[in-house]
Amino acid sequence: MPDRPITSHDVARLAGVSQSAVSRAFTPGASISAALHAKVKEAAARLGYQPNLLPRMMVQGRSGIVAVVIGGAYNPFHAATLEAFSRAIQTAGKRIMLVQAENDRALDEMVGELIGYRIDGVVSALSILSQEAADAISAHRIPVVTLNSGIITDYIHVVEIDNTSAGRAAADLMISRGATRLAYIGADSIASRARQAGFCAAVEDAGLPAALCLPGSLDHDGGLAAGREMLAAAVRPDGIFCVNDLTAIGVIDAFRLEGGLTIPGDAQIVGFDNIPASRWPGYNLTTIDQNVGRMAECAVERLDAASSDGSGQAICVDFTLLERGTTFP
Structure with a gap:
C-alpha cells in the first residue's frame, strides 16, 4: 500500500486497464461494459480507493449537494422535516449538507456562504418573512425551496399547504x-x-x-x-x-x-x-x-425543475385534520 492517497492511476495499474476506464466506472451513466466495470470496482475495493469528486464538480459546475436548512432543535417538527428531506434527497441521488438557522436573515447570510460549495440548491423548513430578505437570497441565483413561506421569486419556490x-x-x-x-x-x-x-x-x-x-x-x-x-x-x-x-x-x-x-x-x-x-x-x-413527507418530495422535485425553467412556483400539498381527545371525548 503506497504511503500516500490512492489515485485512479493506482486502480488502473492493478486492474490492468486505462485511467479513463476507471473514470468511466465511477461516473454515473458513463459507457462501460459490465465486465470492465466489475474489474475496476474490485481493484478499487482492494486498494480502498474513493474517487475525488472535486474535479467533476469544477467541470460540471454542480456538486450534487443540497443544503437542508432547519430551525431550532427544540421543535420535534424540525426533526421530522429533516428526516423527510433526507429521505427525498437521497432518493434523488444527491447528498445532504445540514445547516441550522433561526430566521430569514440568517438564511440570507447562509445562502451566500454556501455558494462556495457549489451546492445544487437549498431546501428550508424556515419561512422567509419579508420580500427584502427574499430579494437578497435571490440575488445569489441559487434555487431555494421553502415550506409555507408564501414568497416567490425567480429563484425562490414554495411548497405549502392551504x-x-x-x-x-x-x-x-x-x-x-x-x-x-x-x-x-x-x-x-x-x-x-x-x-x-x-x-x-x-x-x-x-x-x-x-x-x-x-x-x-x-x-x-x-x-x-x-x-x-x-x-x-x-x-x-x-x-x-x-x-x-x-x-x-x-x-x-x-x-x-x-x-x-x-x-x-x-x-x-x-x-x-x-x-x-x-x-x-x-x-x-x-x-x-401537513404531510411533510410529501412536501419534502415536492421540494426536491422542484429543485431539479428549477434549473431548467428559471421561474419560481408554488406547490400546494393536502393537509389532514386528525381529530383526537382534545376536541372529541
Missing part, C-alpha cells in the same frame, strides 16, 4: 362541537398569519364574537404563557387553535395543572404539525398534519 383553509377547518370543527368563545395563538410568520385569517373568518361566518388572537413563540413556554393569560381573562376561551403542537401542549398544561380544567370538557384545543408528542396518551391532541 394554511387559510387549515385555520378555517380548525374553527369549524370546534364550533361544530359547541365552542362559542374562540382563540388563536400564533407566531410571526406568513403561514401563521394565513391560519389566523382562515380561523377568524370562520368564527365571523358562524356569527360568533371575534376570535381572541394572542402571540406565541412556537414552543411550550409560549403556550404556557398564553394559557395563563387566558385563565386570567374575564371571559375564558372554550375553543383554542394553536400555531403548532408544542404551543397547544403548553396551553393544555396551563389549563389542567394551573387552572384545574378538563380538556375538552372546559376547552377544546387544536394543534398543528402532528409531532409524536401529540399522540401521547396524556395529550391525545387534535392536530393538523
Whole structure:
C-alpha cells in the first residue's frame, strides 16, 4: 500500500486497464461494459480507493449537494422535516449538507456562504418573512425551496399547504362541537398569519364574537404563557387553535395543572404539525398534519425543475385534520 492517497492511476495499474476506464466506472451513466466495470470496482475495493469528486464538480459546475436548512432543535417538527428531506434527497441521488438557522436573515447570510460549495440548491423548513430578505437570497441565483413561506421569486419556490383553509377547518370543527368563545395563538410568520385569517373568518361566518388572537413563540413556554393569560381573562376561551403542537401542549398544561380544567370538557384545543408528542396518551391532541413527507418530495422535485425553467412556483400539498381527545371525548 503506497504511503500516500490512492489515485485512479493506482486502480488502473492493478486492474490492468486505462485511467479513463476507471473514470468511466465511477461516473454515473458513463459507457462501460459490465465486465470492465466489475474489474475496476474490485481493484478499487482492494486498494480502498474513493474517487475525488472535486474535479467533476469544477467541470460540471454542480456538486450534487443540497443544503437542508432547519430551525431550532427544540421543535420535534424540525426533526421530522429533516428526516423527510433526507429521505427525498437521497432518493434523488444527491447528498445532504445540514445547516441550522433561526430566521430569514440568517438564511440570507447562509445562502451566500454556501455558494462556495457549489451546492445544487437549498431546501428550508424556515419561512422567509419579508420580500427584502427574499430579494437578497435571490440575488445569489441559487434555487431555494421553502415550506409555507408564501414568497416567490425567480429563484425562490414554495411548497405549502392551504394554511387559510387549515385555520378555517380548525374553527369549524370546534364550533361544530359547541365552542362559542374562540382563540388563536400564533407566531410571526406568513403561514401563521394565513391560519389566523382562515380561523377568524370562520368564527365571523358562524356569527360568533371575534376570535381572541394572542402571540406565541412556537414552543411550550409560549403556550404556557398564553394559557395563563387566558385563565386570567374575564371571559375564558372554550375553543383554542394553536400555531403548532408544542404551543397547544403548553396551553393544555396551563389549563389542567394551573387552572384545574378538563380538556375538552372546559376547552377544546387544536394543534398543528402532528409531532409524536401529540399522540401521547396524556395529550391525545387534535392536530393538523401537513404531510411533510410529501412536501419534502415536492421540494426536491422542484429543485431539479428549477434549473431548467428559471421561474419560481408554488406547490400546494393536502393537509389532514386528525381529530383526537382534545376536541372529541
